[in-house]
Amino acid sequence: MDQLFNRKYIIQGLFILIALILLGKLFYIQVVSDKYFLSANNNALRKLYIYPARGVIVDRKNRVLVQNQPVYDLMVTPNEVKPFDTLSLCAAVGIDMQTFRKSFKKAVTQSKFQPSIFVKFLSVETYATLQEKMVNYKGFFVQKRTIRTYPDSIAAQFLGYIKEATPAEIEKNEGYYSLGDYIGRSGVERTYEKFLRGEKGITHMLYDVHNVPKGPYADGKLDILAKSGQELYTTIDAKLQKLGEELLKNKVGSVVAIEPSTGEVLAFVSSPGYDPNIMVGRNTGNKLMELYEPQNNRPLFVRPLQGKYSPGSAFKPLSALIALSEGIVDPNTTFNCPGYYWAGNRQFKCEHVDGNISLRRGLARSCNTYFYQIFAKAITKNGMKKQRPTYDDWQKKVRKFGIGDTLGIDLPNERAYKLFTAEDYSKRPNKYWGYTSILSVGIGQGEISTTPLQMANIMAIIANRGYYIKPHVVKGIGKDKEIDSKYTVKHYVDIDAKHFEPVIDGMQDAVNTSWGTAIESRLPNTIMCGKTGTVQNNRGKNHSVFIGFAPRDNPKIAIAVIIENGGYGGAYAAPIASYMTEKYLTDSLTNRRIHGSTIQMYKDANLLPPPPKGTKPVKPKSKADSLKTDSLKTDSLKRNTNKPLKNSTLSTFNKQATEPKKNATAR
């Protein structure tokens, strides 16, 4: 063989060398490094979430408050679309060609291979007609979703709403939510989010390079089934709630009703409210912005939990209870009321001159002098020098009634307003204080503020003769009907039951005697006990307040009504409370007239404050507003047309309400 024969080995050696180099690199990629393996899973494996149906919310009689309604979205996968009769599709879903082209272009820009939404929120009827023709529209399909619907459009602030979770919420709830998931943002939807939402299911799917699903991973062994949300049984009475919202239409205020024996909240009215249905559907964003406009009086503000009101005269029963339990007065102790009260060198006015007055009549007549007297006695019982520690003891007793702190209701954003301690008073610029400087607290004005819920709770305590159960809005969750044990514990206020009867006597008289201040609350066949309050309002007309419970024995309902700018307690709050109570106790409304006014007239009354200056004029296109302005006009018209009824005192009350008293008075 020639010398060139050796070159064979060089060439063969080259072959082997290259093979080894290839194998070496392959060994690194496949065996040594796991970087590529992980990237492969990132490429193709996706977790898909299956969303369970959100829990239904029902009222105390299993009437549906919130449910899920199927809506249908028309979806399109652009690359699968074949030529078809576009006009017939447009007609079927009710869009024009221009919208059609725009939507299609949008879908194509999003992805050619992935389905995207073409038309949102098709109704069931549209869906039904469309379904028959779907075979003609290749590349289109209909996807079912559920949205929240509110059949009666009531209890918006109570139920709350759901919105897409924010990045902060996603972070806080470690891993459950992802972008685009809905989360309860307020109300019951928020408190009971964990039960209502159910549990998302997970399927592991493989996707190809165009993001088209290609089937389950590992035959679905790792998949998790979705769990539906649990049904929520609330304590609300839908009919009562509805009546409350009707009565408070065009007024700013709240109604809170509690079942005293259980602490269950029966009605939770915050006015002005809004239709909860606007929180779902196409134009949510615009409608929500509308709610924030100043002339709408903050519908998203949950007044029963957040409204800050001095209790006014409604505080008097509480004051009396403390005085009785401390033995400062007995039911027969009388004070002389000349129409005013002198504290040191200051004169405090009383609404009326009653002469010698005892507790029962003092409560019924809401005599300021009587309650100035007992407050002064309570603070000075240990001598003038020990007023401050004595006040501290006194305010601690007031706190037991749930004032000054949150009650712990199962709704978000409950507010607590400050009840001054002795120390707080001493911190004020004017360091020298005694009972004379804080005397207004004795009649529920000044440095004492409560929420409507707290006022209703005070009534529940009196109705229960000495204890309350934390107010709550949910009776049971899911099939087991479990409830948090903290909502079954009785909280005693440490006042003997025997001291309640004299106070209740006075409250009974306030409603059921000719000299009472709350005669507007009188019910035909039931003994209702109550107390009016006219809360001084520095910004405008006084607030009309009524708190009460019924029936006197074995009470079924405790109620607090606050109508802002409503004037005297008897003007609006008391009659509204009576209608509410009657409705709850008898499930009917007697056709009675209070000062000649029918229930319809209370419903129609408009007490909204004038829109603040400098706000934009109401846009004509926004329906909700135009309605409101319309009703404003019709309302004033109605009052004019109702002139034959002018002998009714309602108009007088209105007049009184429009002329706020300059002096701090309570009736």
Added chain:
Amino acid sequence: MQQQGNRFFFNVDWITILLYMALCAIGFISIYATVYNPDNVGGFSFNANYGRQLIFIGTGLILGFSILLFDAKFFSVFAPVIYGITMLLLLLVLVVGRNVGGNQAWIAIGSFRLQPSEFAKFGTALLVARYISSFNVKLNTTKPILICAAIIILPMFLIMLQPDAGSTLVFLSFMFPLYREGLPGYLLTIFWGAVVLFILNLFLSPTVLILAIAIVGGLFIYNNRKRQQQIIRISIITILAIGYLFVAKFIFTNVLQKHQRDRIEVILGLKTDNKGTGYNVIQSKIAIGAGQVTGRGFLQGTQTKFGYVPAQSTDFIFSTVGEEWGFVGSFVVIGLYAFLLLRIVNLAERQRSAFSRVYGYCIACILFFHVFVNIGMAIGLMPVIGIPLPFISYGGSSLWSFTVLLFIFLKLDSNRMGFI
């Protein structure tokens, strides 16, 4: 007749045929896995890629075995004619060819597309073998080298006009048979030296490179300081090398097209490009890496099945092997190729006729170039130049041309006792 038949079959190298069939089978399985869709497991379809590949394999075998029926002399005698026909086809494709993906490389015949550049390989191999085996041709003299170069450069030039850089570069593999037949080693050294300098030129700054060349040249001169002739020669080479740097730079920036520059830069790591040119390589590496040691298993590969790797069943078919069969599968495939190549070289060396030997080396080196570059680009060692993996990649033209290439050699080998 009986004796004739016996001779015909017993003389054929069955080991090579078995290796060939094993690689074809691996190709079919890989293509099947690439197309396989778990949602759509219809019956076997001859319209799907795997079905067509099965037809290609079947017709390829018929083609191969009919080549065995030819007289062995036919190929050496008609080598110039076959070469001429393939060159005409290369011209024809420039006129009537169909442009697919920027390359005018296909002639459509009915539903099949013929790729003349694939067939130009064996035409060229035959003519090179024929020329070198003729009397009085010694490859250490200038004239035969130039003639060989002309035979090889003509198809390269024609293919470059398509333009199909990958197929053009394949013809560089003829360098090795020529080397075996006596091409001076220094010519190869100069060529590869030029390639290395070209690459280094992209990495290093000109000053550094010129200094380095000057130092190396200086060292050589110092070593040979006693011999004046050598000093002059080395000086000239050094100066030429430095001049070459500028020419290379000029070629790179002005002659090469942008996508070619990008590919070279990406493969050298000068550019990172995850979406453009580099995307193919990254996805291919991910797929191969996902196979790990034993692979995901047949039909279980997610990357290859769901279209993450472009040109999945053709140029990047090796990623399917890598993902579904892992390192073990890759090892087997590379082992089979290595075995096949070494087998062909050994067969070539046992030939009595120079024609058969040269032709054997030609096909071994063509196959080697394809395997090295194809697998190399799938794992990021080589720039992405689209050339198929022999016997495994999807495609009729390439499979048939490799089959013809191989079976002509098997025919020549079976006839090694006779004279051509």
